[in-house]
Amino acid sequence: MNQKLFIVLEGIDGSGSSTQSDLLKDYFIAQGEKAVISPEPSSGIIGNLIRQALKKRILFTQDTDLFDEQMAYLFAADRHDHLYNDVDGVFKLINDGFHVISTRYYFSSLAYNCQTPEEFNFVSNLNHKFPNPDLAIYLDIPAEVSLARIQDRSLKEVYETKTKLSKVRKNYQKIFADYPDKLLIIDGTEDKTQINRKIISALPNL
Numbered sequence: 312m313n314q315k316l317f318i319v320l321e322g323i324d325g326s327g328s329s330t331q332s333d334l335l336k337d338y339f340i341a342q343g344e345k346a347v348i349s350p351e352p353s354s355g356i357i358g359n360l361i362r363q364a365l366k367k368r369i370l371f372t373q374d375t376d377l378f379d380e381q382m383a384y385l386f387a388a389d390r391h392d393h394l395y396n397d398v399d400g401v402f403k404l405i406n407d408g409f410h411v412i413s414t415r416y417y418f419s420s421l422a423y424n425c426q427t428p429e430e431f432n433f434v435s436n437l438n439h440k441f442p443n444p445d446l447a448i449y450l451d452i453p454a455e456v457s458l459a460r461i462q463d464r465s466l467k468e469v470y471e472t473k474t475k476l477s478k479v480r481k482n483y484q485k486i487f488a489d490y491p492d493k494l495l496i497i498d499g500t501e502d503k504t505q506i507n508r509k510i511i512s513a514l515p516n517l
Contacts, residue, residue, distance in 0.1 A: 319447050
């Protein structure tokens, strides 16, 4: 495969995006290709700040709406660094011959940080210059499945509630109903091997 791909996996918490990223990376390596997983939030300075906020180790505000707005700004700044930094940015890695697999991208900001049309426009404007990936993969699961899968996590993040995850799932469905580029929607409750086969089957069409 001559073209090096930027592939994004999306879904609510517990959808299996990390598992599928690992399996896809293993597939590329087995084919003699170089591949790397580069998630969002990134491992950079802003990304680490976001991770601490999501774990409630940093508290910006008690106001939920303001928190979502602040996170949208931070995610956009981190995303710019994730794509364009000269050390391990997405495009640096692609130029070095790697396929880049990211769990989460700007779709997550639209899904998690928007509750009204005005907020959607705000977050869209923050992210409108970021390029679409070569393939977006959406793993769709109900909120109940998500909560069952993540119940044993030692530390719950701020978005891991049934009410929030149900809203986020609806947002994802709206976003991808109108998405114009390469997209693969998969039932995330299927067996992980079946999901992996569907993803691999989509690669020759890119």
